Amino acid sequence: MISIKNVSYAYRGKEKVLNDVNLQLDMGKVYGLLGKNGIGKSTLLGLLSGLLFPGSGEILVGGNEPRKRQLSFFREIYYLPDNPDAPSISAKNYAKSFGKFYPDFNPDFFDECLAKFEVSPGQKLSNLSHGQLKKAMLAFALSTNVPYIFLDEPTNGLDITSRKNFNKLLAGMVQPFQCIVISSHQMLELNNLVDHIIILQDDKVLVNSSIEEIGHKLYFNIVKQLEGNDHLVYSENILLGYAIIQENRHHLSSPVNLEMLFNAAMEQPDYFASLFSGHKNIVHAV
Ligand SMILES: Nc1ncnc2c1ncn2[C@@H]1O[C@H](COP(=O)(O)OP(=O)(O)OP(=O)(O)O)[C@@H](O)[C@H]1O
Numbered sequence: 001m002i003s004i005k006n007v008s009y010a011y012r013g014k015e016k017v018l019n020d021v022n023l024q025l026d027m028g029k030v031y032g033l034l035g036k037n038g039i040g041k042s043t044l045l046g047l048l049s050g051l052l053f054p055g056s057g058e059i060l061v062g063g064n065e066p067r068k069r070q071l072s073f074f075r076e077i078y079y080l081p082d083n084p085d086a087p088s089i090s091a092k093n094y095a096k097s098f099g100k101f102y103p104d105f106n107p108d109f110f111d112e113c114l115a116k117f118e119v120s121p122g123q124k125l126s127n128l129s130h131g132q133l134k135k136a137m138l139a140f141a142l143s144t145n146v147p148y149i150f151l152d153e154p155t156n157g158l159d160i161t162s163r164k165n166f167n168k169l170l171a172g173m174v175q176p177f178q179c180i181v182i183s184s185h186q187m188l189e190l191n192n193l194v195d196h197i198i199i200l201q202d203d204k205v206l207v208n209s210s211i212e213e214i215g216h217k218l219y220f221n222i223v224k225q226l227e228g229n230d231h232l233v234y235s236e237n238i239l240l241g242y243a244i245i246q247e248n249r250h251h252l253s254s255p256v257n258l259e260m261l262f263n264a265a266m267e268q269p270d271y272f273a274s275l276f277s278g279h280k281n282i283v284h285a286v
Pocket residue numbers: 011012014017035036037038039040041042043044
């Protein structure tokens with residue numbers, strides 16, 4: 001489990017990026033971390049990975065405090081940044097050298113991932129394109145079998161086939177003892193991958209909710225006209241009419257559309273904050 005309590009963080013000489021953030025992340029789940037550019041997603045992943053230290057508050061990842069940077073902690077987590085370094089060794093040798101560090105590293109799965117991604121195991125990482133390097137490092141990340149995997153924009157720079165393959169590989173490997181956090185702007189791809197959504201806005205957590213809970217609270221629909229649709233939260237023009245979100249007062253079932261959810265949350269942050277924070281005095285949709 002990951003517990004984030006009253007955590008604030010500011011880069012030197014700057015305003016707080018995160019202010020009094022509280023979150024609990026459970027095992028066996030994939031979390032989608034969403035937010036506009038520069039809102040603090042990478043910062044949060046940096047704090048979880050022990051690369052940054054909170055100005056105040058406490059973070060626990062499993063039994064470890066990331067800021068203590070103990071060996072036992074680093075064996076349990078894997079953090080893949082948006083722009084990973086490219087050492088001058090082949091993917092195969094990278095796995096041989098660095099796989100040892102992770103007690104449950106699976107070399108066969110690593111080979112399988114590389115093959116799926118069509119990355120040559122013998123080619124030097126430093127000679128790969130950005131997308132190829134990203135795929136090699138994703139293959140490594142997915143093969144570590146560590147309890148905590150943090151992926152910053154994992155599909156950024158990947159072609160469409162590779163994005164699909166990444167989703168398939170990830171969906172097939174998540175174990176009950178793992179907690180995976182993915183920061184992304186690719187919401188359509190996250191749609192079928194994540195169990196839980198965290199949306200950052202300003203220096204706070206705006207939405208922290210399971211897909212199931214979102215589906216209970218909101219109804220996603222396509223209509224020809226806007227008139228006559230009760231409890232409208234959000235609407236977008238589409239070719240055949242409108243894609244809308246309504247309050248789900250009739251307990252209907254609809255697939256959650258993350259892109260619409262995100263756009264709606266950005267448009268009405270106060271409404272979403274109250275809807276997903278459990279406050280009794282819900283600000284009603286306009
Ligand atoms: N090393 C740094 N020094 C100073 N400020 C930084 C540093 N890294 C990030 N920031 C600032 O902190 C804020 C949050 O940055 P962060 O990279 O966490 O955002 P993000 O949500 O991951 O953005 P994106 O979606 O563009 O990747 C931004 O205003 C950014 O300019």
